[in-house]
Amino acid sequence: MSRIEEVRARRIWDSRGRPTVEVEIVTETGARGRGIAPAGASRGSREAMELRDGGTAFDGKDVKTAIAGIAREIAPALRGHEVAEQAMIDAMLIALDGTPDKSRLGGNALIATSLAALHAAASERGLPLWRYVAGDEQVTLPLPQIQIFGGGAHAERRVDVQDFMVIATSATSFAQALEMTAEVYRHAGVLMRKRGAAQGVADEGGWWPAFSSNEEAMDVLVASIEAAGFVPGTDMGIALDIAASEFGKGGQYTLGLDNVRLDTDAMIEKLLRWIARYPIVSIEDPLSEDDEAGMIAFTRAAGSKVQIVGDDFFVTRAAFIEDAAAKGACNAALIKLNQAGTVTETLAALRAARRNGYASIVSARSGETEDVSIVHLATGWNAGQLKVGSFSRSERMAKWNEGVRIEEGGAMGFAGAAVLSRSR
Structure with a gap:
């Protein structure tokens, strides 16, 4: 496996026409993975919190703050780390956020990044995602x-x-x-x-x-x-x-x-x-x-x-x-x-x-x-x-x-x- 070289974040649009976060991770060998954060309408009070901008644009649901946090804190922290070390990457994301409900950097920023790393690791191995996570198990x-x-x-x-x-x-x-x-x-x-x-x-x-x-x-x-x-x-x-x-x-x-x-x-x-x-x-x-x-x-x-x-x-x-x-x-x-x-x-x-x-x-x-x-x-x-x-x-x-x-x-x-x- 190779190391993470780039972490890019962008605003894209979900099925309700609202902004959401997409993260793309590129390894030193050129393998790529993308992850996108979904959003719920019916939400449990104890689930990870999305980071939204507030204000008037898009009824306060823009994600520019979350994207800025990925560029400012998450990308520098992940560069140079092994893409296959999913547990370590996720532990770093949790520690970087530092809140019980992931509200500082945003659960949307964290899950998009976490998924992007998983996809990049599967791509590095040349495997479909299901086979990569299954390993040798019959599923x-x-x-x-x-x-x-x-x-x-x-x-x-x-x-x-x-x-x-x-x-x-x-x-x-x-x-x-x-x-x-x-x-x-x-x-x-x-x-x-x-x-x-x-x-x-x-x-x-x-x-x-x-x-x-x-x-x-x-x-x-x-x-x-x-x-x-x-x-x-x-x-x-x-x-x-x-x-x-x-x-x-x-x-x-x-x-x-x-x-x-x-x-x-x-x-x-x-x-x-x-x-x-x-x-x-x-x-x-x-x-x-x-x-x-x-x-x-x-x-x-x-x-x-x-x-x-x-x-x-x-x-x-x-x-x-x-x-x-x-x-x-x-x-x-x-x-x-x-x-x-x-x-x-x-x-x-x-x-x-x-x-x-x-x-x-x-x-x-x-x-x-x-x-x-x-x-x-x-x-x-x-x-x-x-x-x-x-x-x-x-x-x-x-x-x-x-x-x-x-x-x-x-x-x-x-x-x-x-x-x-x-x-x-």
């Missing part, structure tokens, strides 16, 4: 979770639930899972147009919801699965991202669409009724990030039936996953690179999930780009599941299509529905 293509309807913070809160997704539980390959989902997505659009409810697409490409209740969205989703020729609960399961921290705090949950205010026990009862009524196989953030007791109670009640995923509850932190496992909360962890802030910390969270018998789902954010890193990482880390949004919009399709290419050239298996977690 599988992940099972996709794909959004059909977008809600919550992704769709101006038109429905309370943030993601209504499907999982092709009978698929035997990554390509087949996409083929099946494409039909469900298409039929969902047809049904919405017939109902006069088609109003474009949300942030992550799912159909923009125009429903009178959260249950209506699931009714239409089940009808879409059937219209596509599949059996709900056999060929296709439903995955929900409740994103309860967006409408719940202190054990109180306000569902705007249903015009009700529920305490923790009532919220759990509502979710259990949904599980009994619909072919739900996975529920993400069913309770808010500050409702640990509720998350434990819900896991006890439903963990043997469905996958219970912590997102805002864990914010891709190994220590939080370890603590939850000891207390019996959740049975799966969402893994987001920019929540953690570096590749090394992200991998530590995934390993903590695996060590404790949790399933893991590598996930994109609502503000995305053409970057396909997470597909390679979900595969090379053998994560088992992948969530990148819907089956439309090029920043989403770039990732699904990359999975098809990896599967075609990788001579590997497919994780399939066996990776969906149930109670340990």
